[in-house]
Amino acid sequence: MEKQLRWMRLDNAAKIYPAARRRSWNCLFRLSATVIENIDVVVMQKALDITVKRFPSIAVRIRRGAFWYYLEELSTPPPIKSEAAYPMARMSFKDVRKCAFRVVCYENRLAVEFYHALTDGSGGLIFLKSLLAEYLTQKYNLNIPFERGVLDRTETPKKSELEDSFLKNDGPVSSSRKEATAFKLRGTLENDGYLNLVTGIINADELLALSKQYKVSLTEFLTAAMIYSIINIQNRTVLKKKHQKPVKILVPVNLRKIFGSTTLRNFALYVTPGIDPKLGDYSFEEIVKSVHHQMGYEITAKNLAAKIAANVGAERSLILKVMPLFIKNFAMKLVFNLFGERKSSITISNLGVVDIPDEMKPYVTRFDFILGEQALCTDACSVLSYNGKLYISFLRTVRESEVEREFFCFLRSLGIKIKVESNKR
Amino acid sequence: MYCVKCGVELDDAEKVCPLCGLKVYHPDLKLEEAKKSYPISKVPSYETVNKQGILLLITAALMVPVVICILCDIAITGSFSWSGYVLGGILLFYVCGVLPAWFKNPNPVIFVPAFFASVIVFLLYIDIATGDEWFLSFAFPAVGVLGIIVTAITAVCRYVKKGYWFIASGCFFAIGGYTVLIEFLLYITFGFKTHIPWSIYPLTGCVIIGGALLVIAISKPLRRRVQRKFFI
């Protein structure tokens, strides 16, 4: 008898991704680890075959129901792919319906690209660490403890890891989703869909010390630096102050710590700190201060619970539930196009410090986090730090590297040393 | 190596600065060789909808009924008669719906008169085919004048960025005048006549609205007041 394949609903945050997809756009993100030696693909495939069983919410494909999309467990683990000229090569919806993530090996780098409907950065990182631990165990006969995000691959999946934590943590009232439209960056689209990647590598302690000077967190500091850079760009392109739009940054917030969840599925929301240049010329110090207070106010359990309630409420309404999928898709796409990404100028996703068991450390030289192209933004910025180094990646769909240049040159002017690498043709 | 413009250190694989595009060069230092972090050779293909392909498909799909009709027509009546209307109708649809899509930025100031011209040609064909005598005295001036009015409005809206009150007022005057023309043409072609000319009603209405808009367009304080009362 054929084994019954496990299936589950999409979590609350995931629902938008299949609905708002475009022909050439599916929201992906990539996590990669660089090891000391070239990767043995045969061993990696074996490690993957074992690891996928532990992650039934990630080793899935997307399927279409009459009213909703759902996730279905894969019957066989996917084969390992080879690297292309740029990360996040497009995953068409046809591919997503076969397998919604891919494992890519190139020389000494292991990368996993996730369809965002499966999980968020924190969930994906646990998958990557566990896969890497399984590979290193098999390849070098290591004894790696199950700690710091490395899971036991032989264990049965826990129920708490598969839950939709949004449904458990909604507040009593829902907050309004009204927001002002933000300034949008423009550029010349690459006509063959090439994605340009620029990564800046910074000494993490140096930047941390600088943000301490301003008495803010690293994320707040980077957000403020980005706002400052984009205001400069807007000053060059929109000369009249009265025509300028607010510069806002979309900053995803990991909700697991705030609500005490251990789910491996999406459990993040975002805040959009910003500055309205119409109010006058801001100094960098003023921006840092404002961002610090805006984020401090927004990122509280009560405020976030009210945001969750707004998202969950829509999902719970009976009328929306019984609407056929294609109508639902149309409505969600419309709302997404009208309101979704227009509310921010760029996304900065900071995954924080990546920590792995000490046994693995000698073998792993580097981690990278790259957020896939956004539907309406030219750039996406993602940050992660490992082993004292901070990796800031910009992935862009356009030719002009304006934001990266402005941003890195601004950090340079503050005395930060930066090393830059890219996949420039 | 460092970029002399941005002051950032560059990976050895970078031959130009990825931020500013400046060539990495030092007269005394040899450039280090290093491997890129991604294989440059393998650019993934990425699906796009071929606009021209779709247009060709539409063109071919439109050809099918035309050919079928012409064949049936010849088989049944032995001559080219009613299928001419089908051919004309589909051609008309093609000119106004599909033809502009072939161009990257179709200019309405060209395609609007083209559409009216093709309507006139189609009507001329019907007139000759049926042997009636209404083309020269009615259809041609009626469609022609409407074409001129619509073309003028599109051209003004496209090239003149100011004076929308004047344009709106002009539209109403033109519509009012057009109804008078239609009544006159109906009279000389078909002999329609009423006790009081009916076009007086739309004409009066249009002249009143057009005049009001003109006054608003001329008087700045009035325009300000209207904007204050009716802002959205």
Ligand SMILES: [Zn+2]
């Ligand atoms: Zn440079």
